């Protein structure tokens with residue numbers, strides 16, 4: 001896909017989770033992987049890369065979605081975390097896969113490279129790039145000033 005490698009550009013939509021954006025702390029490895037996806041996407045989607053590659057990189061963070069993944073959670077995570085996990089997950093309205101699919105289409109139509117989206121609780125997909133950027137900017141201010 002990379003323009004400098006003879007490709008025509010394109011779009012990659014990476015799948016992360018609301019665990020990467022919220023205070024959920026009881027699934028450390030899962031959180032690490034989803035945070036990695038988020039940071040990888042925002043970094044690779046940056047205009048410096050995008051202007052060369054022509055490949056738009058978008059990250060979508062799903063809330064609890066009614067897929068087979070949810071149907072057998074026993075022994076997937078640390079079993080001691082299961083009760084807390086069950087409690088955390090009840091805070092979300094489980095959304096349909098149709099809502100998740102619509103959200104992916106919306107991000108494909110509207111998403112800028114490096115953008116971050118949330119799809120949760122059957123609500124329309126929301127572009128949260130500005131909020132995400134602002135939170136990062138707050139850390140930048142602390143680190144660089």
Ligand SMILES: NC(=O)C1=CN([C@@H]2O[C@H](COP(=O)(O)OP(=O)(O)OC[C@H]3O[C@@H](n4cnc5c(N)ncnc54)[C@H](O)[C@@H]3O)[C@@H](O)[C@H]2O)C=CC1
Nearest residue numbers: 015016017018019034061062063064065066067068069070
């Ligand atoms: N269901 C949910 O509530 C949420 C899911 N996600 C993420 O969405 C993504 C998809 O999850 P679901 O559709 O819910 O799960 P799922 O378990 O329903 O589907 C996962 C699919 O990945 C395939 N797969 C597994 N390992 C593979 C491999 N090594 N190579 C190729 N394919 C492989 C499986 O065969 C399966 O079809 C995951 O990254 C998950 O972490 C994120 C937030 C919420």
Ligand SMILES: CC/C=C\C[C@H](O)C(=O)/C=C/C=C/C=C\C=C\[C@@H](O)C/C=C\CCC(=O)O
Nearest residue numbers: 017019027028029030063064076077078088089
């Ligand atoms: C508390 C989470 C609530 C909502 C987040 C969101 O809906 C979500 O991402 C749901 C995920 C459900 C995942 C179910 C199974 C995952 C399987 C593996 O990929 C787990 C990987 C590592 C487990 C080890 C660990 O993190 O402790």
